Amino acid sequence: MEGRGLQRAAQLARHICANQGASQFERIHKLEDPLKPVQWRSCSVGGVDFEEILYEKSVGEGIAKVTINRPECRNAFTPKTVEEMQRAFQDARDDSDVGVVILTGKGTKAFCSGGDVAVRSKQGYVGDNQIPRLNVLDLQIQIRRLPKPVICMVAGYAVGGGHVLQLVCDLTIAADNAVFGQTGPKVGSFDAGFGVSAMTHMIGARKTREVWFLTRLYDAQEALSMGLCNTVVPLDKLEEETVKWCREILQNSPTAIRVLKASINATEANSDAQAMAGNSTLIFYNSEEAEEGRKSYLEKRKPDFSKFKRLP
Numbered sequence: 001m002e003g004r005g006l007q008r009a010a011q012l013a014r015h016i017c018a019n020q021g022a023s024q025f026e027r028i029h030k031l032e033d034p035l036k037p038v039q040w041r042s043c044s045v046g047g048v049d050f051e052e053i054l055y056e057k058s059v060g061e062g063i064a065k066v067t068i069n070r071p072e073c074r075n076a077f078t079p080k081t082v083e084e085m086q087r088a089f090q091d092a093r094d095d096s097d098v099g100v101v102i103l104t105g106k107g108t109k110a111f112c113s114g115g116d117v118a119v120r121s122k123q124g125y126v127g128d129n130q131i132p133r134l135n136v137l138d139l140q141i142q143i144r145r146l147p148k149p150v151i152c153m154v155a156g157y158a159v160g161g162g163h164v165l166q167l168v169c170d171l172t173i174a175a176d177n178a179v180f181g182q183t184g185p186k187v188g189s190f191d192a193g194f195g196v197s198a199m200t201h202m203i204g205a206r207k208t209r210e211v212w213f214l215t216r217l218y219d220a221q222e223a224l225s226m227g228l229c230n231t232v233v234p235l236d237k238l239e240e241e242t243v244k245w246c247r248e249i250l251q252n253s254p255t256a257i258r259v260l261k262a263s264i265n266a267t268e269a270n271s272d273a274q275a276m277a278g279n280s281t282l283i284f285y286n287s288e289e290a291e292e293g294r295k296s297y298l299e300k301r302k303p304d305f306s307k308f309k310r311l312p
């Protein structure tokens with residue numbers, strides 16, 4: 001064998017080596033370069049810049065990224081943060097080039113520590129316009145109804161209302177420094193909507209009771225074994241791995257994914273139950289008991305719930 005013949009044989013040998021063990025199906029669907037660095041461009045919506053979040057899209061790929069940008073308070077959300085997230089998610093929904101959305105928090109210490117306790121009032125969370133609201137409940141519905149997968153990318157804490165946000169996302173990729181849990185009963189709050197239904201669906205009623213009644217925090221490996229997240233990776237590989245999952249999803253039929261997401265959600269409790277639960281949180285925030293939880297957190301002391309009766 002000489003010249004062209006030799007070259008062709010070498011080419012064939014390389015091809016066989018590269019694909020050894022892979023079926024034809026696997027070879028057809030293999031990503032060209034799943035670890036190729038992603039290039040992000042910053043986006044505004046309707047010409048208005050964001051103040052409490054970052055909103056980016058990948059160049060030429062179909063990934064949108066929403067980042068809560070309040071690292072100084074562990075990415076706790078205010079009504080404004082939530083309103084900005086709602087605008088970004090609406091844009092990601094409307095943009096037919098976007099096929100998957102990443103939800104994350106700025107920095108490595110926290111994905112999100114829930115509602116900003118400092119702006120909680122007796123009627124909900126108060127924003128710049130002084131109107132109290134619980135608008136994170138609408139955001140939860142928006143994420144669930146978004147006809148594209150939402151992947152939560154968690155480094156550090158995902159606690160309180162931040163943990164509920166990770167629960168309503170379709171998939172969660174956690175860094176090895178991630179910590180999950182609910183804090184509500186410590187600080188005079190609870191999410192008896194998706195905070196209970198999505199969690200029960202995911203980890204079962206026994207474990208859900210434990211998470212809510214004891215308010216313990218769980219490290220990434222515990223969370224993985226409970227089923228609270230999909231995988232755990234080293235912190236410095238978090239975005240790389242999340243983007244890899246996005247790219248795999250983006251290769252598949254968008255309509256199939258859309259219907260499957262809705263169908264999986266339909267196996268769970270509904271949005272009317274969430275609204276009822278939200279109303280009970282609102283009523284609870286008016287009580288002295290909830291106020292003790294909120295005040296104790298801000299005063300950096302242990303709450304004293306001893307004077308509140310356990311009714312028969």
Ligand SMILES: CC(C)(COP(=O)(O)OP(=O)(O)OC[C@H]1O[C@@H](n2cnc3c(N)ncnc32)[C@H](O)[C@@H]1OP(=O)(O)O)[C@@H](O)C(=O)NCCC(=O)NCCSC(=O)CCC(=O)c1ccccc1C(=O)O
Pocket residue numbers: 072073074076109110113114115116117118124125133134135136137157159160161162183184187189190191192277278281
């Ligand atoms: C997240 C912690 C475990 C991190 O601990 P650590 O790393 O040691 O940092 P800290 O020193 O504690 O925090 C640094 C800095 O950030 C401030 N901060 C942190 N979290 C919050 C927060 N949620 N609100 C306000 N400020 C926060 C903290 O005070 C420090 O400030 P300094 O000025 O530097 O002192 C830990 O921080 C922690 O446990 N945080 C509180 C977690 C929490 O309890 N969150 C609230 C849970 S209730 C909730 O989220 C509402 C639920 C909800 O949204 C909802 C549900 C159902 C119906 C309606 C609603 C609704 O909309 O309310």
